[in-house]
Amino acid sequence: xxxxxxxxxxxxxxxxxxxxxxxxxxxxxxxPGRPLPxxxxxxxxxxxxxxPRRRPARGLDGGRAPWIYLAPALVVLxxxxxxxxxxxxxxxxxxxxxxxxxxxEPTSFQGLGNYAALLRDPQFRQVLLATVxxxxxxxxxxxxxxxxxxxxxxxxxALPRLVLMLAALGAWATPxxxxxxxxxxxxxxxxxxxxxxxGLGDFSWTYGRxxxxxxxxxxxxxxxxxxxxxxxxxxxxxxxxxxxxxAALDGASQWRTWRSVTAPILRPVLLVVTIQSVIWDFKVxxxxxVMTNGGGIAGQNLVLNVYAYQTAFASSQYSxxxxxxxVMLLILLAITLVHLRIVRRQGEEL
Amino acid sequence: xxxxxRLVAPVAAALVLVAAACxxxxxxxxxxxxxxxxxxxxxLFQEVDNRPKEQVVDAAVTAFEKRHPGADVQVEYIxxxxxxxxxxxxxNDPASAPDVIEYGNTDTAGYVEDGGLAxxxxxxxxWPDARDTDPAARASVTVDGKVYGAPLFVxxxxxxxxxxxxxxxxxxxxxxxxxxxxxxxxxRAAKPGLYGIAVGGAYTYGALPFLWAHxxxxxxxxxxxxxxxxxxAAARRGIAxxxxxxxxxxxxxxxxxxxGGNATVTAFASGRAAMAxxxxxxxxxxxxxxxxxxxxxxxxxxxTEGSIAPAFAGGNNVGVLRSSSHRTLxxxxxxxxxxxxxxxxxxDAMGFLPTYTDVRAEAARKxxxxxxxxxxLAAGARFVPASPxxxxxxxxxxxxxxxxxxxxxxxxxxxxxxxxAQKMDxxxxxxxx
Numbered sequence: 001x002x003x004x005x006x007x008x009x010x011x012x013x014x015x016x017x018x019x020x021x022x023x024x025x026x027x028x029x030x031x032p033g034r035p036l037p038x039x040x041x042x043x044x045x046x047x048x049x050x051x052p053r054r055r056p057a058r059g060l061d062g063g064r065a066p067w068i069y070l071a072p073a074l075v076v077l078x079x080x081x082x083x084x085x086x087x088x089x090x091x092x093x094x095x096x097x098x099x100x101x102x103x104x105e106p107t108s109f110q111g112l113g114n115y116a117a118l119l120r121d122p123q124f125r126q127v128l129l130a131t132v133x134x135x136x137x138x139x140x141x142x143x144x145x146x147x148x149x150x151x152x153x154x155x156x157x158a159l160p161r162l163v164l165m166l167a168a169l170g171a172w173a174t175p176x177x178x179x180x181x182x183x184x185x186x187x188x189x190x191x192x193x194x195x196x197x198x199g200l201g202d203f204s205w206t207y208g209r210x211x212x213x214x215x216x217x218x219x220x221x222x223x224x225x226x227x228x229x230x231x232x233x234x235x236x237x238x239x240x241x242x243x244x245x246x247a248a249l250d251g252a253s254q255w256r257t258w259r260s261v262t263a264p265i266l267r268p269v270l271l272v273v274t275i276q277s278v279i280w281d282f283k284v285x286x287x288x289x290v291m292t293n294g295g296g297i298a299g300q301n302l303v304l305n306v307y308a309y310q311t312a313f314a315s316s317q318y319s320x321x322x323x324x325x326x327v328m329l330l331i332l333l334a335i336t337l338v339h340l341r342i343v344r345r346q347g348e349e350l
Numbered sequence: 351x352x353x354x355x356r357l358v359a360p361v362a363a364a365l366v367l368v369a370a371a372c373x374x375x376x377x378x379x380x381x382x383x384x385x386x387x388x389x390x391x392x393x394l395f396q397e398v399d400n401r402p403k404e405q406v407v408d409a410a411v412t413a414f415e416k417r418h419p420g421a422d423v424q425v426e427y428i429x430x431x432x433x434x435x436x437x438x439x440x441x442n443d444p445a446s447a448p449d450v451i452e453y454g455n456t457d458t459a460g461y462v463e464d465g466g467l468a469x470x471x472x473x474x475x476x477w478p479d480a481r482d483t484d485p486a487a488r489a490s491v492t493v494d495g496k497v498y499g500a501p502l503f504v505x506x507x508x509x510x511x512x513x514x515x516x517x518x519x520x521x522x523x524x525x526x527x528x529x530x531x532x533x534x535x536x537x538r539a540a541k542p543g544l545y546g547i548a549v550g551g552a553y554t555y556g557a558l559p560f561l562w563a564h565x566x567x568x569x570x571x572x573x574x575x576x577x578x579x580x581x582x583a584a585a586r587r588g589i590a591x592x593x594x595x596x597x598x599x600x601x602x603x604x605x606x607x608x609x610g611g612n613a614t615v616t617a618f619a620s621g622r623a624a625m626a627x628x629x630x631x632x633x634x635x636x637x638x639x640x641x642x643x644x645x646x647x648x649x650x651x652x653x654t655e656g657s658i659a660p661a662f663a664g665g666n667n668v669g670v671l672r673s674s675s676h677r678t679l680x681x682x683x684x685x686x687x688x689x690x691x692x693x694x695x696x697x698d699a700m701g702f703l704p705t706y707t708d709v710r711a712e713a714a715r716k717x718x719x720x721x722x723x724x725x726x727l728a729a730g731a732r733f734v735p736a737s738p739x740x741x742x743x744x745x746x747x748x749x750x751x752x753x754x755x756x757x758x759x760x761x762x763x764x765x766x767x768x769x770x771a772q773k774m775d776x777x778x779x780x781x782x783x
Contacts (some may be wrong), residue, residue: 098464099738101442105465189605204604207758297551297607298754299747314745316438316460 085329091322098316114323123299124307124324131282131303132331134213138281141221143274146228153233168226176223180290183219206292209300216287216301224280228273235269236262271343278335282328285309304328384677387420391448392683393436395666396427398634402699406692414686421679441466444673449680450687455490455665456734456744458498463738463781467498468670473681474500479690479706486663486731487705493736494574499669500688503702506661506731507555507650508722510618510636511625514644515541523648525655527563527591530625534600537624546600548623549592550609551757552750555662556627561588562732563652563659569735569774575781576735578774580752581767589756589763596757603757610750618645629664630703630723647719649726663731665705703727739774739781748773 092114099105118124149168153161171179187194189202205215239262247257263270285305288295295302295310302310304324312321392411397403404427411423426448428436433454440447441464453461461467474480474497480488487501509530511523519540524530534546549556558568566585569576579585596603601623609617611629618626619639627650628636636645649658668688670680686692693704697713703723704710714724734740743749752770755761761769 098438098441098460101438101464202602202605206608207604293552293608293610295747297758298751298760310746315742316745317742 088322088325088329091319092326094319096319096322098318101318110319114319115327117320118323118327123302127302127304127307128327130213130301131305134217134303135278135281135284138217138220138224138284139274139277141217142224142228142277142281143270145221146225146273147232147270149225149229150232150236153229154236165230168229171222172226172230174223176286177290179223180219180287183215183222184291187215206301207297209296212292212296212301216284216291219287219291220281220284224277228277231269231273232266235266239265267343271339275336275339278339279332282332282335383675385675386418386679388676389422389424390450390676390679390683392423392425392450392687393428393440393448394425394452395430395433397700400427403696406695406699407687409695410686410689410692411683414683418679418682421676423683437461437466438464440671441673444671447671447673449674449676450668450670450683452502452666452668453499455487455501455663455667457741458491458667458669459493459736459738460741461669462493462498466672468672468674468677468680469496469498470500470670470681470684471495471497473685477685479685482690482706482708484705484707484710484727484731486727486733487665489733489736490663490665491667491669499667500684501705502666502668502688503693503696504663504665504705504727504731505629505631505703506663506723506726507559507627507629508647508661508726509625509650510615510628510632510641510645510647512618512621512623512641512644513646515544515624523646524651526651526657527560527653527659530651531591531594531600534595534625538600541624543622545606545617545623547595547625547627548609548614548617549595549601549606549627550611550614551596551603551607551754552610552747553614553627554744554749554753555664556611556614557589557592557749557753558662558732559627559650559659560592561585563657564588564591569737569778571735576737576739576774576778578771578778580749580774581764581771586763586767589753589767593753593756593763603759607754607757630701630720633701633719647722649722649729658726658729660730660732661726663727663733665703735778737778737781739777742777742781743774746773746777748777 093110093112094100095108095110095113100107149164153164156164174182184206186192187205189195189204195201195203203211206212243261243265244257247261252260283305284303288301288303288306289309292301295306305328308321308324308328311317311324394403394407404425407425411425415421415423437451437453437457440451441461458467474491477500480500483501484504487504488497491497491499491501509523515521515537516523519537521533521536524533530547536546537544538546561568561580564584564587566582566588567579568585569578569580580589595601596606606614611627614623614626615628615632615635616639617623618628619632619636619641621640628647636642650661651657652659668684670677670684674680688705690704690706690709693702693706694709694712696702697704697709698716701717701720703720704713707728710724710727714721734744748770752766755766755769756763760766
């Protein structure tokens with residue numbers, strides 16, 4: 001935290017740009033020895049000063065330069081994002097099963113028929129509801145656990161902090177399939193240590209709908225809280241010490257300091273981890289697939305992604321699977337946009 | 351917005367590409383010719399211990415190449431787990447597809463629907479070996495009266511039981527299904543640490559013999575398609591018999607509802623169950639477990655004294671791809687791989703049950719262990735509906751869902767079987783339409 005001195009003003013002024021985020025929180029401050037000629041090195045006045053000076057130069061270029069610079073990114077985005085999404089949307093409007101793929105039957109245009117079939121399917125509606133509720137529970141729990149542990153990290157000594165960090169990174173680095181298998185084993189009714197320790201006898205976690213969802217929720221939280229924790233911790237460490245000091249001098253309580261100083265500065269970080277978590281948890285697949293054996297007893301633990309997989313690949317109804325994919329995409333887009341709007345209204349800019 | 355000149359070309363090229371790729375891919379699977387020389391590619395399944403299988407196949411291939419100078423056979427062993435993707439990819443890209451494949455017999459109708467397998471009815475009818483093919487195996491290569499391959503082996507399930515437990519409790523192997531259920535519950539009452547018989551809510555092929563033994567059917571053919579019959583009165587009696595085995599007095603639903611075939615066999619092999627429904631192919635797993643040397647196998651009993659419950663005739667077939675450009679050679683290779691000679695050697699090497707009745711009788715004399723399985727087949731094994739819809743019904747877990755709904759108490763037999771029948775009918779209808 002040696003470089004924090006110069007950052008006070010820009011943080012407050014420039015708002016949440018990528019600067020004070022997790023990665024660059026501590027290292028690339030305005031260290032005097034660095035040969036950076038531009039914004040990063042100079043304090044805040046430069047950013048407002050340079051803008052008017054550059055504008056005419058840009059005008060002379062006729063808008064060419066930005067396009068050239070953007071071209072590689074556009075090509076990659078177009079090839080890897082737009083085109084697949086376009087294909088997904090197209091397939092969702094056709095009748096496209098294995099028979100059509102391998103040329104056994106002609107492909108036919110169905111309009112919105114696949115979507116209508118989905119909406120008529122009571123199982124789809126039920127799976128959709130379960131997915132939304134389950135993802136919401138996962139996001140809330142993950143954020144709560146991650147933030148709490150991040151705050152804890154700032155309060156403890158170096159050695160326990162290192163231990164907690166390593167434990168979290170271990171959970172983070174564990175592949176989802178491995179983690180899920182180990183959790184199933186830990187909670188096994190016959191030989192699992194958890195039941196033995198809790199004295200639950202041969203209680204089967206995967207039998208009841210809610211206990212099965214709870215078991216999967218534990219695993220999802222376990223493997224996704226480290227990201228939240230590390231990011232929020234980095235965010236907290238990037239909060240300028242003198243701001244906190246000033247708050248302390250003004251006699252602010254801990255809670256007041258968090259609410260009026262730390263939280264507003266952390267908001268962009270929290271925004272990123274929330275959206276990330278929403279997207280991850282809404283798309284959860286491996287944990288459900290492995291831990292509940294592909295959707296639980298009589299399909300009670302199906303979530304959209306597993307359901308789409310069963311529909312699209314196991315039963316080769318690619319067009320119906322594509323329609324589910326489009327619905328998921330729209331829901332995630334909507335959630336993200338609404339979230340962004342709420343945050344904007346609160347005075348932050350991305 | 352003006353695009354710079356140097357950008358126009360690549361962007362235009364990209365747009366052309368997008369336009370060209372506008373429709374999702376569809377491939378043409380028709381064969382181009384019938385070459386009498388060249389390379390024949392074969393995909394066979396990779397077994398857990400594949401060496402003996404390779405040796406048998408190599409011998410058959412060498413003999414084939416000797417008969418057909420100029421033909422070069424390349425055999426590739428593909429993992430069973432990813433076979434679905436591999437075979438679909440082969441149908442989608444005929445250029446890199448093999449000429450001959452081994453496939454699971456429940457996939458037959460689906461592959462035919464996909465347009466992937468060649469109709470070999472004429473060659474099959476003229477083939478002397480095929481006269482001894484047993485009816486269930488023949489049904490497993492037949493769709494709408496046409497033959498799409500040759501059966502390679504059958505797999506069938508029977509009742510494994512623990513001889514030491516039965517002796518200690520003074521029990522005899524059950525001779526009817528009622529007796530089976532009563533025996534299972536007596537064992538559980540006497541030895542609460544054991545499942546009387548390990549059953550699984552996701553073990554479709556262990557449950558079907560109960561349904562069939564009571565006179566039920568999965569579906570009845572008619573009008574070029576099928577109609578589900580799992581909600582018929584006889585089928586419901588069978589479903590009720592099977593699901594009555596889930597409970598604290600035999601196999602608690604909390605543990606057994608989610609089990610599939612492998613889990614029940616594992617429970618038996620590890621000594622946690624006194625009985626289980628296992629296949630001839632489960633032999634090695636049981637031999638490797640705690641039950642080794644303390645078990646025997648009898649056919650799964652039917653409803654009446656001394657009868658055998660119809661078993662599901664699983665197994666694999668060998669077929670020729672429609673896209674093969676060496677049709678005559680490929681059909682001949684198929685006959686070599688699935689012929690009596692190769693099946694005889696495969697049984698010796700791998701324990702695969704032959705699909706020919708006469709070869710099977712020889713096998714039973716050589717290896718007494720397989721006798722109950724062969725008796726089961728002789729009593730009449732059954733097959734799933736030869737409809738492309740079966741693949742989808744299987745993949746969307748219609749029957750496991752039905753059994754699990756019943757054993758978890760969510761629905762009664764009548765409601766669950768009616769719902770399952772509706773889902774099956776929807777699949778049959780969309781496959782026919």
